[in-house]
Amino acid sequence: MLTALWALPALGGVLCLFTKGETSKRFATTVAAAMLGYTVWLSCVPYAPEAGVWGLVESGPAWIFGIRYQLALDGLALSLVWLTAFLTVVSFAASWRGAESGGFSAGFWSSFLFLEAALMGVFLSRDLFVFYVFWEATLIPMFFIIGLWGSEGRRHAAMKFFLFTFFGSLFMLVGLLALVTHYHAVSGVWTWDMGELAGANPTGLAGLLMFVSLIIGFGVKIPLFPMHTWLPDAHTEAPAAGSIMLAGVMLKMGVYGFIRVLLPVFPRLSWDLLPWLGGLACVNILYGSLCAMQQRDLKRLIAYSSVAHLGFCVLGVLSWTPEGVAGGSLQMLNHGITTGALFMMIGFLYERTHRRGLSDFGDLVTRAPWMTFFFGWAVMASIGLPGLNGFVGEFMCLAGMARALPLMAMVAAIGIVLSAAYCLPAYQTVFWGASTAGSVSSKVLDLDLREKVLVWLLCGIMLYIGLCPTPLLDALAPSVASLVADGFMP
């Protein structure tokens, strides 16, 4: 049941390579839609409550060094699996119109299916080795997506993306190897099982080294300051669909690693180093927001805003409180949906005009009122307007951190002023302002029915989570409880 979650899209990706033109588009979209259906069905499967946190588990026989193919699904994994499946469909829908002009061949569509497969694997793995393999596997399709189908500076951006994340992955590999060896030295057992390693709690210099290498590994993906500079380039140059997957799902891998690996395995260290890590998260929020303020390219602006938003996730997760961890997990989902919607709409603009500079547009409110409406909606969600999803996540993260380190929460809260200061002027310039001489606004057609349905869906989810997040929080609760109860509590 769980294997199918990554095997089916992978198989679809392989089959898709044998198709051509329109067929590959339709085939890939069908596969993605089917996967979404499957995910929805999976989330309706009643879990046996006595099975504990891990509702569904699948495991193979043991291999060398305690490596064992193990997948498991809990509320946290499910929410991200759901996000992956959903955003894959969204990103396909967002590339639908530009398929010809963008030169999207079979390889494009199958890359996304491979990416979906690898991401599913990352979120499902219960074994660190398998986790690492899937983790690395996500790099390859994304490298091609950026490098082959991106905009002008795509080759440079793809290379930069690859080198940065590969650099991080090497640290992660070394950290994981050291961890497993360390555990063997202590307990005499070879294991890569996340659950078993959760009790390891290495400390001292060796523990610190492993901890730091894992932080680097996960931090590049999040991206934590100062390892963030690949992100604006990659987001900007990637095709719209690539940006959606990159910001919507791939950044979450890092935070997911924090929740799944870093905190359970190193409770002591992560608590002791909280001032440093939390400080880094605060820098992410403030620095990311300040950088976003002066961007003149819509995609770069949203990319830097992601740096800031992911700072909130990290802050919440690190707080070791139920509301913080739940908020951090929820915020991952929120950010995926909101940023996904924003990148999708920027994609719509780009398809129509091949521009995305702030000063290229203006007065879209008269040309494209629906786009103005929805973009405004998503921007409001992004700046954390209460009543929409962003606020719930950010507020819970901050409330959690306020219990752990109040001062840090207060510093991080400054982000809410900055977010208004970078998002709204850009929104006004593009959608409200008078159109200037070089403006391409006249080429912009308003959303068509297909696009409208998609955006309604995304914006509806934003409102729903904003007002009624409890079903999601209930689903996340067991995973959160297992971490905060198992873990070291201050």
Add this chain to the structure above:
Amino acid sequence: MPIPVSVYLLFLAPTAALLVAFFLFRPLRPQWTHWPILASCAVVAAASMDLAAKTYTGWSMDAPLGVWMAAGSWEVYFGVRIDGLCAAVLAMVAVVGGLIHVYAAGYMREDPGFARFFLCFHLFFLSMIGMLVSNNFVQFYLFWEGVGLCSFLLIGFWTHKQSARSAALQAFVTNRVGDLAFLVAILILLKAYGDTRFEYVFGQMAYGGGPLLLLVGVLLFVAAASKSAQFPLYFWLPDAMEGPTPVSALMHAATMVTAGIFLLARSWPLIAFVPGLGTLIAAVGGVTAVFAGLLACGQTDLKRILAYSTVSHLGLMALALGLGRVGIAVLHLIMHGFFKAVLFLCAGNIAHGLGKSAADISEVGGLRKHMPFTLACFMAAAISLAGIWPAAGFFSKDGIIEACLEAGPGWAALALTAAALGAFYISRMLFLAFFGPSPEQKPGHPHEAPAGMSVPVGFLALGALLAGFLSPGIGRLLVKGAMSPEESLALAHFSWPVFAAGTSAAVIGFAAAWFLTIARPRFDWTWRREHPGLQALVASDFGWRHVVAFVVKTSWRFAEWVGGALDHRTWDGFLEWTSPAAVSLGGAVSLKSGRLSDYMWWIVMGTAALLAAALI
């Protein structure tokens, strides 16, 4: 205890109206968008009257409606609290707000964005109502920001105007500074008490909190100062005049700026608990009242005069509140709602008559012949604002002066100066617009507004004249189910010395205005022509606007420096440089063999070294 239907109606009617208007009327019959919304206003007004009546007879409620967010034992609820304070303000907001809706239907009739306007307008109203009935700080914050959002959308309603866009942005960002303070206050309360229900927090406060409560109190005041336009965060409000006139009326009378004062009145038990905070609030309020009153005297745009007047009156409310007279502050909030709504709508009618969105005092004059009805309404409201018996403003302003006289001569001087200034600027406006000489070239033909725009103004003017007689009833209503001690909610008793002081301040202001406008018809504009330096000083709000502009510019430059020089050129530049540097370095020491196996060796060796380090 069952929750009365009226409480549900407060939320359901506007929500239903918004949905129907958005999904049915806007696409099909945009010119009818206002009908469901006006119906909802009527329902809300009836429901709030019902609740006020219930509360008056001793009923009150504070109940949770459902869970908003929860994790572990941490929970945040939606809830409703109806008590005297809420019911009194709610009734005013519903009545005044509803009448302004009726007016807006006439005023915006010709605008192509009619449907969009009404949707935002009603959402604004809904946010305010939701805020008034909240029973905890987090939910209060939800609607508080909702009010901020709607003000952004409505101030910037005419999106093609650069000035409107920047005013909207300025309003939202300034308010966000206050929101930040509010959010941090909520975080501290949540950390300290684990719950933010007003009743719970104020009950727990007695058992501890100490220095944190001081911080919470100050932060709540900062939040209130940004929303209620107190010095030094007031500057967004006069600029907010860029929106359509009904928006200004709604913002100034009923929905937006009263929110901050309401927050302070709500949190009074907490603020009173912090020593010295009340005095700080009173001082800021007093300074704001005089400062903005002086500025209002020097303005020439009709709506800007009124905007500075609002700032001044909000200062008076904060002054009374800070001196511990919450009841008087709330009474003034209610009375101010009536007369300020009339003044704005009259200004709107004048501009409408001239066929413009705003009017300058130098463009109008002698309107009494053309717009007698507007003149009557305007005069009623002006008398009320100046605080002349028996108009509504007298009852509350008298209370403020009494509170200040009791507190000391310094406070009394502030209040009386503000009162005299108020009488001066409003009579100046009255004389110049209605009685002064007509300008030679009029931009239009001033005429009375149609019935749809006159009737609501008439009703509001009646309120501005007569609402004062309700004040004993409001006084009795305020103490029902109150969390604050009764003496803080008590209204003033009539006394001849206070009456004499207040009335003579008003008469002095009135006489000065008469002397400088009617007696010397040219004085107003010749003075401005002959003192360009002073004129510039007034235009920059005694230099404060320069300070704000400097702060904004510096922050923007800093952001540019961080994003450009620091992040993009220095740090990212360095990282980009490492790649060619590594290539040339590898070439120099011949590590770059190009053979994969060599690289593999390096990786393996490096891994082994790190592993060794980890094991040791």
